[in-house]
Amino acid sequence: MSDSIPTSFKFPLPVIGFAAWSGAGKTTLLANLLPLLQDRGINIAMIKHAHHNFDIDQPGKDSHTLRKAGADQMLIASRRRWALMTELEDETEPRLQNLLARIDIDKADIVLVEGFKQEQFPKIEVYRSGLNKPLLYPQDPNIIALVSDLRLNITLPCLDIDNPAKVAEFILRYCLEASTKLRNK
Known part of the structure; x- marks a missing residue:
């Protein structure tokens, strides 16, 4: 899995984004994921992109x-x-790398990012069939998994949007491969 991290992307902590079209449920999914990860002892930093003031x-x-x-x-x-x-x-628009520089890495084990879908870093796509929008994958080679209300026949892991525990497990496995810090939790 860690082979999919873009070589130009450098940060001392695992960074995973959640990318999707507006209305797909990124914030709802993250609100369900955060307590699950926190219950596992993971300290989470969040960066959220806003398209407005x-x-x-x-x-x-x-x-x-x-x-x-x-x-x-x-x-x-x-x-x-x-x-x-x-x-x-x-x-x-602010660059993700510049915002990451503001994160206190001593108080976090992982950085979760909502938005910044045009940036080159590992992302989980959140896809809802009812939006009638195209998948970001495979056009975005930085997508490492898909979370959806459909079971799609793709080469990436495809996780059920209604099962945030499985999404949390995926994130933990991904981070364990990317960071020795999480191995000690």
Whole structure:
């Protein structure tokens, strides 16, 4: 399995993306996977791509007021969490490799990525037949498995979208091949 990792992609932790057309159920699948992986002692970092403007702080909150007033970077912190928002001037999409540089690798065993389907890194395709969209596989050679509501006759592992435990097992097996850190869990 690890032979399918693009040679140009380098990161000290296993990185697996979830790519699909909008509405396929990436977020729902990930919300079901995260606790299953966490129950196995895996510390997970997440990166999510958004196709639109978004705010993590709400209007009326101090961080929102200060960011809107002109702070190019707004870091908000408490004893429970911190978040850094950086305003970007250019209109280009951020690169996954640049975002990965922001991950604290000492606090994570794996990075799961939602979106970034055009980037070259290992991905699991989430496919729903009802969307009437084409498969991303085999046009994307970085897809390592397919999660679907159909049983498809393909050469990749094809996992049931309604069985997140099997998807979690696949991820763990994949990561065990890619990382000695996970072998010690």
